[in-house]
Each structure stands twice: as C-alpha cells, then as structure tokens.
Amino acid sequence: MRYLLPYICLALFLLSGGWNVTFGQEISDAELEDLIEILVEDSDDNVDYDTYLERLTYFNNNPINLNKSSAEDLYNLGLLTPLQVGSLIYYREYVGKLINIYELQAIPNWDLATIRKVLPFVRVKGGIDDFNVKGGQLLWGGKHQLFMRYSRVLEEQKGYTAADTLDDGSLSNRYLGSQDKLYMRYKYGYGRKISYGFTAEKDAGEEFFKGSQSQGFDFYSAHLYLSDVGPFSQIIVGDYEMRLGQGLTVWNSLGFGKSAYVMNVKRQGSPIRAYTSVHEINFLRGIAASANLTDKISVTAFGSIKPVDVNVVAVDTLTDEIISISAINEFGAHRTESELNTKGAVSQSDVGAHIRYETRRVGLGATVAYNKYDKPIFRSDSPYNRFRFSGDSNLNYSIDYRLLVGNLHFFGETAFSSFGGMATLNGVLASLHPTIDVSIVQRHYERNYEAPYSNAFAESSTILNESGLFFGAEVRPKKGWTLRAYFDLYDHPWLRFRTDAPSTGSDKLIQLDYKPSRSLVAYVRFKSETKGQNAANNSSPLDFLTPSTKTSFRVNLKYKVNKNITMKSRVELSWFDDEVNPQEKGFMAYQEFSYKPLSFPLSFDIRYMLFDTDSYNTRIYTYEKDVLYFFSIPAYFDQGRRYYITARYKLMRGVDVWLRFAQTTFYNRETIGGGLEEINGSTRSDVKLQVRFKF
C-alpha cells in the first residue's frame, strides 16, 4: 500500500483537474501498422496479421472496461506488458475502481505513451457488457458485418494462357479457374458475449461453382462463440484458435517475436479465440471450451478434426491410396490438377487439455496435446531432416509458469514431445525505472522436438533445433524520445534447410523514436542480422557456410499537416554481405499522401515509391495501406517504381466501399514472377474492390 501512496496522491491531483492532458480517442494507426510491419520482416509471410488488426478494430468499437477486465482480457489487446497488467490489477485492488480515464496516469508502469496507445481500446465505465440482455436480443441485436471483396491481377499470367502441347503429346499444366480472387465474410457480435459468422474464399486460379469446386468457394470457415454460458467461461464450435502457455505446444494464433517492441516477448491472452481468417491450415476445427472451477483454477479442453493438404511420398499402386506423406502443405491453393489431388488428402485430429492456476502474482499451467494423422509422415532423407518427427501421432505435454516478484515478471514453459525432444523457454520482464524496461528471453529447443501448432519466441519459424538468448531494452530518457534496442544470439546445433552445417547467428536492432507531439512521429532504425548459411554461387563440390549479414537503415517520418491530411515519408537502405560474393545494396524511398476529411464521405491514400536493389537478398519490406482488414506488406527487389491509390467511400449509413489500384513497373525485367504466376511484361497491376455492410 505504501508503494502506491504517491500514485494515489497523483490520482487525486489529476482528478481534481490539477493537470490537463489531452486524451484523444483516435485510433493510433501508426503504432499498429508499424508493429505489424516489423513482424513481417522477422517472420513468415503466412502469419495472420489481418485478424490482429481486426481484433484491435473490434476493441476500438467495443472498448475493454478497465474496471471489470481480467488479466486475460487485458493481455488480449496485445499492447500491454505483463508488468503493466499486473500494476493495473494491483491498483484496482488497493485503490478501487478507476473513476476516470485520466486516472490511468497514476498507475505505476503506465507511461503516457502506453496510455495513448491503449486509449482507443479501453474505457472505465458503461458499455454493452454491462447490460443483462435477453436471448433474442443477444442472438440478433448486436452488430452484423458483411464483407465482399474482389481482386485480381490485370495482366495475364502464364497459368491462364492456353496450354502448350508437350513432347509426349500431353498438355502443359495450367490453372483451372479464373484469375479473379473472391472473398466473403459475415460476422455477428454482441459485445464479447457472443459471436458467429462464416468466411469463404476463392483464390486466383481456383474454380468457382464448377468442376472441382461444385460447392462454390474453395475454402469455408464458420464459428459460433459464446462466453459466460453455464459453467463455461468460453465455448466455441467450428473453427477456432488455441493459445496455451508460451506457445511451445499449442499456439496457432499470432504471436509476437523479435521486434522493436522489445517488451512484447511474452505470449499472453485468453486460451480460445474464434478463427475468422483464410489461412487454410493453421486453425482447429471442432469444439473447445474453458471453465472456471474456482476463482483461481480453470480448465480448457479442445478437440478438432480437419482435412489437410499434403506432399505425398508413397501411393498404393493398386488402389491409388496414399500410404505416406512427407509434409503438411500449408500453401492452401487448389488451382491445378496436382494441387487438387492432394487437397484435404489426410485427416488431422487433435485433442488437448489445459489446467491453470492463477493469482495476481503466480500463474501455473499444465498442457497436454495429442495429434494424429491418418497417414504417417516420413520426411525426405535429407540430412537436415535427420532428427525431425516421423510417424502418425505425437503427444506433447508441458508446464508453464509466470511469477511476479516486485518489478520483475518471470515467465516460461517447458515442453516434451513423445517423439523424444524437449523444448524450454524462460524469460523475465523488468521495469527497472519508470523510464527503463528490460526483457530477457532464453530458449533451448532440441532438434527432435516437434509440436504441429507450436509458435513460440524463436528465430526460426519452426520450434526446434535452436538455442538462444535475447536481450531487449526500452529507454525513455526524455519526453517524446524512446530508444529501443535488442540483441539476440542464437545457434542451430543441427543442419537446416540450405544450411549444411550447425550454424550460429546474431540479430541486433536499435531504434530511436521521436514524438514531440501527436502530429509528428519520426524514427530512425538500424538493424543487422548475421547468420551462417550455405555460400551462394559456390562452384566447389561441397557446400560450406558463410556468415551472411543483412543490414538495413531506415528513416521514417509521419506528419499530420491538419485534421484531414497526413504525409508519410520513408527512406530505407539495405546491404547484404556473405564475405564470399561482392556486397549487394538496396534502396527504397516513398512518399504517401493521406486525405481523410471528417465531413466528406471520400477518403484516400496515395503512395509513390522507387526501389533499387541488387538482389533478393537486399529486398525491402514496406507496409501498404490496403482495404480494411486486408494486410499488404510486400517485399520489393530489383529496380522499379510502384504507386497505389486506396480510396474509401461511405456510400450510405452502414455501407462502405473500398477501391484500390496498385501498379509496379520494373526497369530491369522483361517478365515478372515465375512458373504459372509469370507475367510476360515489366508491369503488374492489381485492382481490388471491397464492400462492407454494417447493420
């Protein structure tokens, strides 16, 4: 209590109107866009970022009540560190409910930047969850949203041209469907009490209501989610995501890893969440439920069965039945005969359970997850696969913990796989001073550990064959200034794809942010990563590793000229050096103009960009403003220009239309893309139309 006394005094002072700070409710696009952009640069392209944006947009429309929210609710935002969540709950316990949103400044570890970041998503009173609603109202009286999206590449790609006749008389491979991409989604929600909806998608090249796709779309997903029903705190039927522990066993949802947001290294959030995206593999399909046995103990169980695409290695010559597979194919496209032949060819079943003990200071959890394929996996006999999982079933079990001691927040998980491997992750978040935060994460994943839905903090996208130590710090030495830096040293004790020897690596980032006011946001960032990988252009009979270093330097500026106009500028340089071949360089610069009037239904963003890189190694990622809930963070390489315009028009109340046109022209290419995606020309144009109905 003594610890809180100064804060209580500050709270009283603030509430008495002694200090006026302007709080706006405007959603901070820059923070979100930047966070997601950083993630893409460091991880796989197939992570579900649009769901994350959608979730934040949801919280913007349905803010969390800070007086009622549990730690889990707060974690779900993904914007607060465990120390900040712990401080809020502690504050509530000892001071009582927050009276006003201004009181947030009195909570320890909540600095002004954090408050500004979360403000669009939180409230301290009122709201839809406070009412007792009747069944009919709950089922239909909430918010409905229907999205319809159409997109396509305007230039003809090779997969859509007439097939060639091959030497043996057969026809060459071509896509069966049209070049159009279609997407439809309906979602209903009443606060956080209920949600249901469906999603459907047809990728470019897939058939639609004909041939192989007699049911219309290639991919369908649906769910019904309820909270606080009978004994269950959460229950879902249909497609869902599970998020348990630190992601060593099951975490098939977005999880932040290495980024400039160095305190965002701990997995946290409610265990069950509806799946509304279109990644065709990384979700669970069936039923999941969570129940609170006491106010400190909860249990969660889930079961799932779904078909998955595979890479086939052996087929019964008599029956054509698949005998074994080499891997699960996560691409999710079914455009050609061969892609259709392996569509949903194997059934994957998953069951699991999680028990959790939670107090403010301590959290302990135990997870068990079992998965089975109806055909065994036998990977290729490449040396890097030597210790990978093979067989048709795998059992994973783990324990996870969190512990709050003073200003230190410890967390971790240790997991085992019945295949033999062990994985452990341990970390600490520390607030050493109101202006200094530190994070440390240690991990050790054995080369024979395997869990199909693992997504933990790591350098690699697969959680195995890696040991490392991460050290991150965030310092706010002066108002408006933030320095973030991380340093990660890791090693892979066994071979990896295109890395034919055990290897080591290091990853460093330092970023200085300057936000003197709400209208100006600027930062400079330096990032360098060195990792061992097979030397390129190697003419010797043996592969050997070289320490390959990719370095980038970025200057970014965002300035809000007035209420309607925002300017964004960026210059980025990159270098790649593998100590064997000549150094490669890259450059990119863009200018963006955003017009978003408050009293006029039309708003738009225009960007013009030039890029010039020596190779793919020096590619540069940039976030692009796209239609709502669609994320576009392409990487650019070679030489060319790009521009796009994304416009939004509020047609009438509840009906919004987005139109986007983007075009890239390369100066040093005569074709774009490869295989069936190839365009015979130097220009690629994309058009996208989206309509949203809200009622």
Place this chain on the structure above:
Amino acid sequence: MTKSMRFFRDSLVILAFFNEYDHKYAFSMRRLLIIILLSCMGSAGLFAGTGEPVNDARSTALGGSSLFYSGPFSSFQNAANLALLPKMAVGLNVGNKFQLGEIRNYSLGFALPTRSGTFALGIFQEGIPAFKESRIALAYGRMLTEDLYFGVDFDLLNINIENHGSTSAFTFGLGLNYKISKNIVMAAHVFNPLNSSWTSAETDRVPAIIRLGAQYKPSEKVSVQLEVEKNNQFSAQFKGGIWYEVLENFQVGGGISTSPSAFHFGFQFEAKEFSIGMANMYHPTLGHSPQLTLVYAGVDKNKKK
C-alpha cells in the same frame, strides 16, 4: 600491433599447447577450435590487444563499455571520469579470456584525488613468457566546469616475445565527459591520436581508437550506457549495458557487444570500503571469459563532513 605480429602471437599461443608451456592441458578438439578461431579472428577484435581499454568487472558486465567508469582503472579507460572520484582507490583485476591461461591478464590500478585534480596509475600485463604484452598508464583528470570533465592519460606499451626481444611505444589519450541534461552524460575518448609506431617500420603502428558514448542515469539505482568504438585496425564495435542496484550493496549488470557478438553479465558486492565484482563475457563459439575485480576505496572525507 601489425597483422604479422598478431599472427606471430597467435602462432605462439598455438605452439604453447604442444610444447613446454602446456603440459598441464590435455589436447581437446574444443581447445584446438578455440585456437584456430582466435588466430583467424584477430581482425574481429577478440584480442583486446595493447591499446584497447582495460576493463574492470563492472565495465565488462556493461558490454565492455567503460567511458563512464570512475575508479582506480580509469587511467586505462577514460581519465575524464577521475574528476568524479571522491576518494583514493586501489584495485586489482584478473581476466581469464576464454578460460585460456595463455592469455590471462592482470591489472593494477590506483587513483588519488587532490585539490588540483585526480592522478591515477595503472599497470597491465597479459600473456605468457613466450608472448607478453604490458602497459603502464599515468593519468590525470579534473573538472573544467560542473558539467564538463577532462582527462589525459600517458601510456607506455610493451610487447615482449621470448627469444626475439621486445619493443615499446609511447602514446597518450584524451577524454572528455559532458552533461547534456540532468540525467544524460556524453563522453568521448581518443587513444593514440597520433598513431605512434612500435618500430621504425611505417606499418608497425599502435592502433588509434576513438570511443563515443552516452549514459542515461535517471536514478542512483539504475543506469544505461551505450558506446561505439572504432579501432583503425578493426571493425567498429557497439557496446552497451544496464547496471542496476538490486539491494543497497549489491548491483547486477548485463550488456552486449558487437563485432564479435557477445553477451556480458556481472555483479558487484560492496562491504564498507571494499568491493568485489565478477563478470563474464560469453561468446557462442569461444565460450566464457570470467573476470574478477577487487577494489579498496579510502574513506570519503567529503562525505564524512
């Protein structure tokens, strides 16, 4: 030190393993690997070498960043910090690089504040009789204004190669610290700005080193510092770390350094006038480099008053 001399030194270290200097060590692949890597990675700055800052345990824990260290070893690091020293201090430091006895180092430091500034003396030695480097530094530091400190160090460097003779060089360093705000101090140190020579050969020059850094110290309990070091013979190196007082007499620190990439960790315990510090640098391939520092600081007369 020229590349040829460095290669010669490394070769001697290798020979030491197979000859009379290393009967006590059994041959192992790990040791061989370390030796080969050390030989190949001279250019990566793993050998501090004569002329590099000689760090105490706390500076090692902070990633090797020592621009803001004030103590008996300041003569090796940045003499400007001597201006902040309130009392006499004497210290002993032992570092065991990569746990190899052949490149173990010892240093002794002494600093004495006077009315006209603080004087300091440091003695450093590294290596075995086959190859030995030593350094003697005499330094002086004082305040110019309340926010500006200045220091100068004069250094005598020596390399001794058994059966080949020895060579010495004389040089100096200049340091400057300046407060830009209540919590932020900037520092700069230049070592051997005139590029003294070891021998009459034009190429045998002592490295010139420039270090620039900043320290943010929002309270007496915690500080963060970052520095960049450029040695004209090596790649630029970034070093930084955080130092935190866990208990009244017990502090811990952690840091990083680049080129080569390494983690650092350490702690310090204080008991009356004595303090003992331990630190370790971890390099993923070469392993651990533990270090121990003992300091005796005299009674702070100003404090008594």
